[in-house]
Amino acid sequence: MLARAAENLYWMARYLERAENTARFINSSTHVLLDLPPGAAFGWANLVEIAGLDSSFHQFYPVANEDAIMRFLIEDTRNPSSIVSCVRYARENTRTLRELLPAEMWERINSLHHYLRDHAHAACDNRRERYQVLNYVIEQRHAIVGLVSGTMAHDIPYQIMRLGRNVERADMTSRMLDLNSAVHLPQDNILHESITERIWMSLLNSLSAYQSYRRLVSMQVRSEAVIQFLLCDERFPRSITYCLAEVTSCLALLPRSQPLQPRVQQLHSQLGCAENLDTANLRDKLEQIQQGLAEFHDALTQHYFRAN
Amino acid sequence: MKLTLPEYTTNTAFDELLDEAQRPRLAARPLFDYLDSLDAQELAARQQAVDATIMAMGITFTIYSEAGNIDRAWPFDPIPRVMARSEWTQIEAGLKQRLRALNLFINDLYNEQRIIQEGVFPAEVLTGSGNFRPQCVGITPRFGVWAHICGTDLVRDRDGTVYVLEDNLRVPSGVSYMLENRQIMKRIFPEVFRSINILPVDDYPAQLYQTLAALSPRPVKHPVIAVLTPGIYNSAYFEHSYLAQQMGAHLVEGSDLVVGEDECVYMNSIAGLARVDVIYRRIDDEFLDPEVFNPASTLGVRGLMRAWRKGNIGIANAPGAGVADDKVVYAFVPQIIRYYLNEEPILANVPSYLCMYDDQREYVLANLDKLVVKPANESGGYGMLIGPRATVEERAQFAELIRANPRNYMAQPTLDISTAPTLVDGELAPRHLDLRPFVLQSDKLFATTGGLTRVALRKGSLVVNSSQGGGSKDTWIVETEVKSC
Numbered sequence: 001m002l003a004r005a006a007e008n009l010y011w012m013a014r015y016l017e018r019a020e021n022t023a024r025f026i027n028s029s030t031h032v033l034l035d036l037p038p039g040a041a042f043g044w045a046n047l048v049e050i051a052g053l054d055s056s057f058h059q060f061y062p063v064a065n066e067d068a069i070m071r072f073l074i075e076d077t078r079n080p081s082s083i084v085s086c087v088r089y090a091r092e093n094t095r096t097l098r099e100l101l102p103a104e105m106w107e108r109i110n111s112l113h114h115y116l117r118d119h120a121h122a123a124c125d126n127r128r129e130r131y132q133v134l135n136y137v138i139e140q141r142h143a144i145v146g147l148v149s150g151t152m153a154h155d156i157p158y159q160i161m162r163l164g165r166n167v168e169r170a171d172m173t174s175r176m177l178d179l180n181s182a183v184h185l186p187q188d189n190i191l192h193e194s195i196t197e198r199i200w201m202s203l204l205n206s207l208s209a210y211q212s213y214r215r216l217v218s219m220q221v222r223s224e225a226v227i228q229f230l231l232c233d234e235r236f237p238r239s240i241t242y243c244l245a246e247v248t249s250c251l252a253l254l255p256r257s258q259p260l261q262p263r264v265q266q267l268h269s270q271l272g273c274a275e276n277l278d279t280a281n282l283r284d285k286l287e288q289i290q291q292g293l294a295e296f297h298d299a300l301t302q303h304y305f306r307a308n
Numbered sequence: 309m310k311l312t313l314p315e316y317t318t319n320t321a322f323d324e325l326l327d328e329a330q331r332p333r334l335a336a337r338p339l340f341d342y343l344d345s346l347d348a349q350e351l352a353a354r355q356q357a358v359d360a361t362i363m364a365m366g367i368t369f370t371i372y373s374e375a376g377n378i379d380r381a382w383p384f385d386p387i388p389r390v391m392a393r394s395e396w397t398q399i400e401a402g403l404k405q406r407l408r409a410l411n412l413f414i415n416d417l418y419n420e421q422r423i424i425q426e427g428v429f430p431a432e433v434l435t436g437s438g439n440f441r442p443q444c445v446g447i448t449p450r451f452g453v454w455a456h457i458c459g460t461d462l463v464r465d466r467d468g469t470v471y472v473l474e475d476n477l478r479v480p481s482g483v484s485y486m487l488e489n490r491q492i493m494k495r496i497f498p499e500v501f502r503s504i505n506i507l508p509v510d511d512y513p514a515q516l517y518q519t520l521a522a523l524s525p526r527p528v529k530h531p532v533i534a535v536l537t538p539g540i541y542n543s544a545y546f547e548h549s550y551l552a553q554q555m556g557a558h559l560v561e562g563s564d565l566v567v568g569e570d571e572c573v574y575m576n577s578i579a580g581l582a583r584v585d586v587i588y589r590r591i592d593d594e595f596l597d598p599e600v601f602n603p604a605s606t607l608g609v610r611g612l613m614r615a616w617r618k619g620n621i622g623i624a625n626a627p628g629a630g631v632a633d634d635k636v637v638y639a640f641v642p643q644i645i646r647y648y649l650n651e652e653p654i655l656a657n658v659p660s661y662l663c664m665y666d667d668q669r670e671y672v673l674a675n676l677d678k679l680v681v682k683p684a685n686e687s688g689g690y691g692m693l694i695g696p697r698a699t700v701e702e703r704a705q706f707a708e709l710i711r712a713n714p715r716n717y718m719a720q721p722t723l724d725i726s727t728a729p730t731l732v733d734g735e736l737a738p739r740h741l742d743l744r745p746f747v748l749q750s751d752k753l754f755a756t757t758g759g760l761t762r763v764a765l766r767k768g769s770l771v772v773n774s775s776q777g778g779g780s781k782d783t784w785i786v787e788t789e790v791k792s793c
Contacts, residue, residue: 001577001578001579002558002559002560002575002576002577002578003564003565003576003578004561004564004576004579005558005559006577006578018709072539092540095540095545095549096540096549096559097549097552098549098550098552098558098559099535099549099552099556099557099558100553100555103553106365106366107364107365107366110363110364110365110366111364114363114364156578162577217701230751254578255578255579255580256580304578305578
């Protein structure tokens with residue numbers, strides 16, 4: 001497979017996963033917002049920080065409020081990670097990859113692009129519309145993944161897409177785990193614990209993980225258990241452990257992947273799932289994971305896309 | 309469904325679908341029966357569905373003058389152009405005859421030049437040719453074939469004669485639109501394909517694949533074929549990716565390829581360097597290899613010509629094939645056919661005046677108001693003078709150009725090219741059109757069934773190029789003979 005095409009394919013998969021996860025991320029924060037008790041505040045500025053976009057956000061917007069952040073995350077094409085940008089880049093990449101993808105793939109992405117062109121603005125303006133539009137993005141993204149997994153040969157191009165999807169997904173799950181830090185509760189709030197529980201519930205919901213959590217872990221939503229679940233569960237497809245296992249299995253199917261495999265093992269041990277998980281310094285751990293994923297991405301790019 | 313009568317009653321051109329009394333011709337009758345069953349509302353709904361389909365299918369083209377806008381929706385007219393199979397069979401034979409002769413001609417020009425020695429083709433035409441590549445002299449590609457893919461433009465004059473307007477032997481485009489047009493029609497008018505016997509067009513990608521695979525230097529079952537594109541900003545990029553997809557070929561840019569020390573061509577793959585057997589190149593000769601042609605080219609591959617000369621890579625069309633894609637050479641095609649094949653040409657050439665000959669030049673200069681003057685090496689309808697529509701100043705300017713470089717110009721009488729009913733504001737109005745079939749040759753010959761019909765959407769316009777306000781129609785070759793039991 002052509003190295004340039006492989007890189008475009010890898011990025012196309014990342015962009016689509018990012019569009020979906022950004023939609024989930026926004027849905028999640030909107031839910032958290034609705035559940036906040038009087039006196040609690042939502043740190044909008046923290047939100048872009050969690051997404052890793054704070055410096056680019058502040059370059060264009062003086063104040064971090066809901067309106068500005070929604071615009072920035074949904075429709076602002078100056079933000080390369082906004083949903084509109086992600087879909088647009090995915091579409092441009094798909095245009096160069098039509099020879100590798102099922103014919104319907106282009107039509108799907110193309111119509112999602114046209115849909116966002118017509119609806120992204122409304123999604124920024126009001127919360128009800130936002131929910132509908134973002135869910136539509138998630139649905140369409142599922143349709144695309146279904147199309148690809150059900151109609152495309154599961155050979156190298158498919159593995160490259162799976163690789164991109166899981167690297168991106170692991171990164172986004174690590175960022176969503178940080179969402180709690182955006183909520184500032186009053187110090188003496190007696191409802192502290194139940195609020196935290198509700199925030200974790202919203203988070204699980206936005207990752208479509210609540211049901212699995214209840215079935216696999218507990219009916220009770222507790223911080224440590226949720227963190228453990230999203231970092232370490234080997235059965236839930238959005239947990240970081242699961243994503244890394246996917247990456248490992250893709251690499252096993254790609255040519256000359258040996259030099260990359262130890263890096264994934266290393267990332268895996270960084271999670272610390274083997275020992276008793278230490279959730280006290282969650283923030284640090286999450287940053288470490290994001291850093292590790294970025295390094296893996298760079299190594300992958302050098303190894304496969306820039307080699308000859 | 310209403311004809312726009314005032315326009316139809318004053319239409320002097322031959323109409324493809326309607327006879328002089330505006331009754332449907334035999335081949336078009338089933339179509340009109342079908343159209344009669346649709347009311348205006350239904351047709352408008354279908355037209356909307358067509359637009360939505362084109363949008364969803366993302367069928368686009370690029371106009372260079374619109375910087376940044378790389379996808380304009382493809383303008384498509386839902387009323388097909390219909391031709392009887394009996395007529396098409398004749399045309400198809402003529403197209404294959406023409407390409408066979410042209411390939412013998414090109415191979416002769418790069419080798420013995422018998423046709424010049426025997427005085428059939430003037431040496432000075434070759435000397436003045438902008439597309440003759442001295443770098444290709446002495447080469448005989450496999451099967452002696454240089455132009456593997458040819459797009460031949462056909463038009464029909466007032467008396468019903470079909471003429472060849474030009475042979476596009478460099479990098480002819482449009483075939484993907486022919487295929488997509490049929491897809492659109494099948495989606496929006498599925499019932500019509502049940503009731504009318506319309507011959508399919510979709511075997512083209514498989515035929516193209518076989519034509520290219522036959523050029524592989526390695527005798528492998530699945531040779532590695534690459535479509536070489538200049539990139540996403542090229543006006544035909546849509547087609548490059550479309551054909552690569554349809555053939556299961558790699559879509560590559562020059563920077564993806566390297567020529568190794570063994571003078572074989574390789575592409576950068578994720579598994580390392582991988583050998584390429586055949587390149588379907590969609591870039592012009594000048595940019596193919598900076599070592600031999602334009603040294604500043606970044607679109608091509610250094611060393612490609614060395615690899616080709618060694619027989620380590622198949623290239624379609626072969627570098628230098630464009631020598632026969634020249635409007636002055638065009639005038640000699642009937643003699644070329646007679647010379648190499650010893651056959652009479654099946655398809656007619658438009659009578660042509662070559663400005664390189666004194667008497668013909670004088671005739672052209674004296675009759676500029678009646679003639680169409682074309683430069684020898686341009687394509688896409690650029691650089692032409694349409695005499696009857698030009699101003700006195702324009703004609704004077706052109707006369708200067710002709711005198712300065714007579715070899716570069718030829719002239720033809722203005723043809724009253726045929727029309728077909730086209731949907732304009734909910735009614736059918738006559739619009740001028742041409743037909744571009746695609747002909748393939750390597751070990752075998754193949755022609756598309758019909759081709760791409762291009763239509764000038766502006767009233768009275770004769771320019772069908774999509775870059776200049778043209779659209780397209782599906783082309784139906786239909787069976788008209790009823791078999792008796």
